[in-house]
Amino acid sequence: MPQFQFDSLGDFLSMGGDAFFVWGAYAFFAVSMIWHIIQPGMQRRKVIRLVRARMQRDQQ
Amino acid sequence: MWQWLYRLGSPKLFYDMTTGFLPWLTIVTYFLLIVGLVWGLGFVPPDYQMGDNFRIAYIHIPMSVGAMGIYAMMACMAAMHMIWNIKLADLVARSCAALGATYCALSLVTGSLWGKPTWGTYWIWDARLTSMLILLFVFIAIMALRSAYDSENSGSKAASVLTLVGVVNLPIIHYSVVWWNTLHQGDSILGVSSQSANPPEVWSPAFFVGLGLIGFFFQALIRRTRNEILLHERRSQWVQQLLTSKQLQE
Amino acid sequence: MLSASGLYCERDERVLFSRLDFDISAGRVLQIQGSNGSGKTTLLRILCGLNADYEGELRWEGKLINATVEHFRAGMFYLGHSPGINKALTPMQNLRWFCANRGFADDAAIIAALEEFGLSVYRDIPCFQMSAGQQRRVSLARLPLSGASLWILDEPFTALDRRAVADLEARIAEHASSGGAVILTTHHPLQLSCALEIINLDERGPQ
Amino acid sequence: MNLSGSRQTLGTGASLAATLQRELLIILRSPGDIVNPLMFYVIAVSLFPLGGQADAEWLSGIAAGVIWVTALLAVMLSMESLFRSDYEDGSLEQLLLSPQPLYFHLLVKVLGHWLLTGLPLVLLTPVLAMMLALPGEAYWPLLLGLLLGTPTLNLIGAIGMALTVGLKRSGVLLAVLVLPLSIPVLVFGSGMVQTTLNGLPYTGLAAVLGALLVMTVSLAPLAIGAALRISVN
Structure with a gap:
């Protein structure tokens, strides 16, 4: 099992001096992934609401 | 021979098939991503040359490959939509565009953030980064064209035509950018790091992250396509019956 | 049919x-x-x-x-809302292109068609100088020509x-x-x- | 006008000639469609010395790129006159409904449009190259490149125009669609001038531009036809 490369959490966060770039890249990555997790869910609720409203309108 | 193509292309079949399959795909994807990323970020020894910033490669490379793969898939869907008029293929292509653009943009952002510590500048006109930039332009052009039409049918057909024109052009664009690059600079530096002989313990987390991102793409694609199917088939009997049933809690 | x-x-x-x-x-x-x-x-x-x-x-x-x-x-010949003739060209040129599209060239038939629709005097005048009704008649002149x-x-x-x-x-x-x-x-x-x-x-x- | 009145059936070639003649007539009747793109081309090129410095050294360095980019944009602007008037007055519908093969008619129509908008642009280029202090030996590769490149750009622009002719405000969208696709022509075209300045032969690049032209001539009408059927839908 490969062992943890960094002495402390602080060292891990500093990422060998390039913290801004590594964590910046992963931040963009995380934001996009979260967006692509939330967005389909919101879209689904919007679609269901839209179709149900249409069904009511058709029934009258 | 066409019967099975049309049966396969029926949105209802796709919806029913994916209902059971989706949760499993999501679980496997998250597992792969978490394992790969934690491993890559924390447990891989720093690179002797670049120190720790090579860890960006774990997401940069899958993103670049993913963007091109997504475009290829979108082109196949566009071809199926234009040639055999399979509506499901267009719904899938529509969902591919947004995801493809995101993967492409992420590849550019991570590439430039990786470039700063390694070569001192955020943007270098390297052949692969430039081709990725142009691929992003094409993705955006396709989405812009699709939304520019009032009627959804024409918009989809127009976007499919542009996708197919794009798929013919993109290899030529890549070749011209590579040639143009050799005209102005030596060979691209970015390529060096990923081809250098990485020992297995550096390479294996990339395997997890790569698979995880492919899984993530399909999982997001299926969810988006299901929404498009519900919207597109709203008039059909099975959608109305599905929506009136209580157990659909959202 | x-x-x-x-x-x-x-x-x-x-x-x-x-x-x-x-x-x-x-x-x-x-x-x-x-x-x-x-x-x-x-x-x-x-x-x-x-x-x-x-x-x-x-x-x-x-x-x-x-x-x-x-x-x-x-x-088949389709006559839509828009006249289908170019305003910068004369009726003669418009109809000549229409006939070429149908695969034949027959200036005499074009002149006859324009005659039937009372447009022979406008034969070589650009269409934008004609009234909407006249332009409509140029468009209708394609009927006998379409075959x-x-x-x-x-x-x-x-x-x-x-x-x-x-x-x-x-x-x-x-x-x-x-x-x-x-x-x-x-x-x-x-x-x-x-x-x-x-x-x-x-x-x-x-x- | 042959008044003999005998009805000759026209082969495809003759009816293509009729389409070409009509296209040239329409554009000649509205000279703005010829002059405006050329004026844009000249003005845009002369903006660069005003925007940057005027010394020959700097200008000659960017001359090829400036001329090629402005030529590309001028071709895009001249695309407006290709399908717009036919779409509005209904002749585009007649073209789509005619029994003639649409593929060749579109090809003839776009090349006719190129004759009156692309070719003058190429002929005007030496004047602008002189303004940008382009070294003498680079003139011919620049002209040859533009001669091979502008028809390709016309065809690619025609695809974009066919896709957006049915839309209301489609000027900017046309550029967004078409510019990424015209990058190979731009790269190899201005590359021809750079390699000549570096003292290397440009014939290989001219061959690549020729290959791009042949590919676009053979494939673009298919996309244009499909796009027009969608826009007219």
């Missing part, structure tokens, strides 16, 4: 028509009636092949349309004076009696000397 089966078309959340079956054969004139927005123009554009957003089958002389597109287009057996006319009587309307009605009747067929839409009460069949999109209602 042209037969449609199970035509279904939906536009902006409204079903214009569904399960529409009809066929038109030589010697018959078919009028599509309906209020504004009932899908008359859409139906005509589907029949002539400009609009592909429909379900159902169209057959030309028994064979599926996409199998005989070439033959269908040679035998098409099926005419699909969308509101052919707009912007025409009384004499031109009567003349066009006579021409339609004469075309039908000589073995052609006409499908048209109009808000103008038709007095045709030949039989007229009517399909009313409102009464049919989108079942």
Whole structure:
């Protein structure tokens, strides 16, 4: 099992001096992934609401 | 021979098939991503040359490959939509565009953030980064064209035509950018790091992250396509019956 | 000649028509009636092949349309809302291009057609200098030249004076009696000397 | 006008000639469609010395790129006159409904449009190259490149125009669609000048531009036809 490369959490966060770039890249990555997790869910609720409203309108 | 193509292309079949399959795909994807990323970020020894910033490669490379793969898939869907008029293929292509653009943009952002510590500048006109930039332009052009039409049918057909024109052009664009690059600079530096002989313990987390991102793409694609199917088939009997049933809690 | 089966078309959340079956054969004139927005123009554009957003089958002389597109287009003439002539060109040049598109060159026939529609004096004057009615007549002058057996006319009587309307009605009747067929839409009460069949999109209602 | 009145059936070639003649007539009747793109081309190129410095050294360095980019944009702007008037007056519908093969008619129509908008642009280029102090030996590769490149750009622009002719405000969208696709022509075209300045032969690049032209001539009408059927839908 490969062992943890960094002495402390602080060292891990500093990422060998390039913290801004590594964590910046992963931040963009995380934001996009979260967006692509939330967005389909919101879209689904919007679609269901839209179709149900249409069904009511058709029934009258 | 066409019967099975049309049966396969029926949105209802796709919806029913994916209902059971989706949760499993999501679980496997998250597992792969978490394992790969934690491993890559924390447990891989720093690179002797670049120190720790090579860890960006774990997401940069899958993103670049993913963007091109997504475009290829979108082109196949566009071809199926234009040639055999399979509506499901267009719904899938529509969902591919947004995801493809995101993967492409992420590849550019991570590439430039990786470039700063390694070569001192955020943007270098390297052949692969430039081709990725142009691929992003094409993705955006396709989405812009699709939304520019009032009627959804024409918009989809127009976007499919542009996708197919794009798929013919993109290899030529890549070749011209590579040639143009050799005209102005030596060979691209970015390529060096990923081809250098990485020992297995550096390479294996990339395997997890790569698979995880492919899984993530399909999982997001299926969810988006299901929404498009519900919207597109709203008039059909099975959608109305599905929506009136209580157990659909959202 | 042209037969449609199970035509279904939906536009902006409204079903214009569904399960529409009809066929038109030589010697018959078919009028599509309906209020504004009932899908008359859409139906005509589907029949002539400009609009592909429909379900159902169209057959030309028994064979599926996409199998005989070439033959269908040679035998059909579509007159839409827009005149289909370029305003910068003269009637002569416009009609000469129209004939070339139909695969022949016959200046004498063009001059004769312009004569019939009372436009011979305008032969070499650019169309933008003519009134809307005259431009409409240049567009109608293509009818005798087209040599098409099926005419699909969308509101052919707009912007025409009384004499031109009567003349066009006579021409339609004469075309039908000589073995052609006409499908048209109009808000103008038709007095045709030949039989007229009517399909009313409102009464049919989108079942 | 042959008044003999005998009705000759025209082969495809003759009816293509009729389409070409009509296209040239229409554009000649509205000279703005020829002059405006050329004026844009000249003005845009002369903006660069005003925007940057005027010394020959700097200008000659960017001359090829400036000329090629402005030529590309000028071709895009001249695309407006290709289908717009035919779409509005209904002749585009007649073209789509004519029994003639659409593929060749579109090809003839676009090449006719190129004759009156692309070719003058190429002929005007030496004047602008002189303004940008382009070294003498680079003139011929620049002209040859533009001669091979502008028809390709016309065809690619025609695809974009066919896709957007049915839309209301489609000027900017046309550029967004078409510019990424015209990058190979731009790269190899201005590359021809750079390699000549570096003292290397440019014939290989001219061959690549020729290959791009042949590919676009053979494939673009298919896309244009499909796009027009969608726009007219």
